[in-house]
Amino acid sequence: MKIGWYTHHTERDVKTPEIAANGLFSGRFVGGAEMSDYEYRKHAPKDYEIEIVSPNTWLDPEIFDSVIVTGTDAFSDQQLLTLSEYEPFVFVHHLQTQRYSLKFLIDQSRMFVTHTPAHMMRELMWTKPKRTGQVLSCFDTSEIELGEDKFTQAVWAGRNHPLKGLLSAKFWAAQQKLPLIVHKDSPRSDVLRDLTASKWFVHLPLAFESECRTAMEAVLAGCKIHVNDFVGISSVEDWDQPEVLKNMIDKAGETFWRLVQQ
Numbered sequence: 481m482k483i484g485w486y487t488h489h490t491e492r493d494v495k496t497p498e499i500a501a502n503g504l505f506s507g508r509f510v511g512g513a514e515m516s517d518y519e520y521r522k523h524a525p526k527d528y529e530i531e532i533v534s535p536n537t538w539l540d541p542e543i544f545d546s547v548i549v550t551g552t553d554a555f556s557d558q559q560l561l562t563l564s565e566y567e568p569f570v571f572v573h574h575l576q577t578q579r580y581s582l583k584f585l586i587d588q589s590r591m592f593v594t595h596t597p598a599h600m601m602r603e604l605m606w607t608k609p610k611r612t613g614q615v616l617s618c619f620d621t622s623e624i625e626l627g628e629d630k631f632t633q634a635v636w637a638g639r640n641h642p643l644k645g646l647l648s649a650k651f652w653a654a655q656q657k658l659p660l661i662v663h664k665d666s667p668r669s670d671v672l673r674d675l676t677a678s679k680w681f682v683h684l685p686l687a688f689e690s691e692c693r694t695a696m697e698a699v700l701a702g703c704k705i706h707v708n709d710f711v712g713i714s715s716v717e718d719w720d721q722p723e724v725l726k727n728m729i730d731k732a733g734e735t736f737w738r739l740v741q742q
Contacts, residue, residue, distance in 0.1 A: 483530045484544035485521070486563060487551035489513040489573070490534055512617060512693045513573040516732075517550050519618035523733025535559060541566040548740065549585070557581035564588040569740050571615070574690045575602060583607050593739055595691040598715035602688065613739045616716070617693055618732035624700040626722065627676040634680035635703070637663035637671045637694050645708075648684035652706060656680075675701035682706045699725050 491514055521530055533539050535554045541547050547568040552560065560581040570589040576582060583606060586592050592609035594600045595616055604612075634653050638644040646662065653660035658680060663671050671694065675681060681698030683706075690712045696719075698705060705720055718724040 481525075481528050481545045482543070483524075483528050484533050484539065484541055484547045485517075485530050486533045486541075486547065486549045486555070486568075487517060488534055488554035489517050489551040490532060491518060512691075513551070515619060516573065516617040519620075520550075520733055520736045523618070523737060525737060541568075546740075549589075552576065552582055552585070560585045569593070570609075571736075572599075572603070572690075575599065575688055578606050591739055591742060593736075596712035596715050598688075598709075598712045599690040601715075611742070613742075614716075615735045615739060616713075616728050616732045617691060617696070618736065619693070619729065621700055621726050621729050624672055624697050625676045626700065626702045627678070628702070630679045630702070631677055633659040633661060633678045634682050634706075635661045635663065635671070635674050635678045635698070636682055637666065637675075638683070638685075640664040643685060643687045645684040645686050648686070649682045652682055652684065653680075672697060672701065675703055678703060680704050680706065683711055684708050685710045688712065696725060696729065700729075 524530060535556065538559065541563055547563060547566045549563055549568045549570045552572060557579065561584060564585040567588065567590040568585065569591050570586055571593040573595065586607040586609050589609055591611045591613060593613045593615055594603060596614060600612055600614060636646060636649040650660060661674050661678065663674070675698050681695065681703040683692060683695055688710045692711045692713050695705060695707055695711055695713050699720055700722055702722060707714055713719050
């Protein structure tokens with residue numbers, strides 16, 4: 481089966497040792513969406529031939545047996561309206577910017593998928609898809625070590641952006657009399673190291689986040705978690721139980737393709 485995978489969440493061609501600007505990852509992937517898309521594709525059925533199509537490498541959806549859309553922001557209104565004619569499978573990583581062409585795409589999709597129930601609830605306030613589903617980010621959980629002998633300290637990690645709530649995290653840590661390790665735009669390996677070594681993870685964003693991969697990594701590292709309702713993963717049942725969450729992430733690739741095939 482020939483799959484057209486329409487997205488702007490594409491990989492870099494080369495690795496770079498530098499830390500990327502604006503909190504984006506260095507190396508092959510710009511961010512979590514690019515990492516997850518790559519991992520989902522790795523789990524595709526063996527008889528699926530996937531071609532990635534970006535807004536700048538546009539191909540007529542007519543040539544594909546099935547259309548998957550995982551990134552919408554950079555596509556033009558006309559491109560989204562064209563995609564809507566092919567009953568696409570639409571999966572969005574983050575809260576969407578409302579526009580008519582995108583609403584039409586979601587409403588005409590054969591399946592509309594988000595990471596979490598909290599994210600879906602917000603999208604359903606302005607769209608009416610036929611069918612819906614959820615799937616968590618897909619990543620290698622073996623990279624995260626479950627800490628045992630932890631220091632009584634908290635970790636905050638995120639992009640250097642005021643909506644990430646660093647000031648709120650500092651205030652909470654001060655109230656709890658906890659030292660706070662701050663990671664602004666740090667390499668992921670450094671963040672994972674400190675999550676494994678720390679008792680607490682705190683994240684109090686000022687705007688909604690559809691999932692929050694770092695919170696998930698903190699759970700897997702055995703941290704106690706303090707987040708607010710803007711952290712989408714907190715709407716998933718038993719998300720703060722390491723073994724339960726690990727199982728959901730490990731099966732995310734399988735879950736993604738099961739939803740595609742429905």
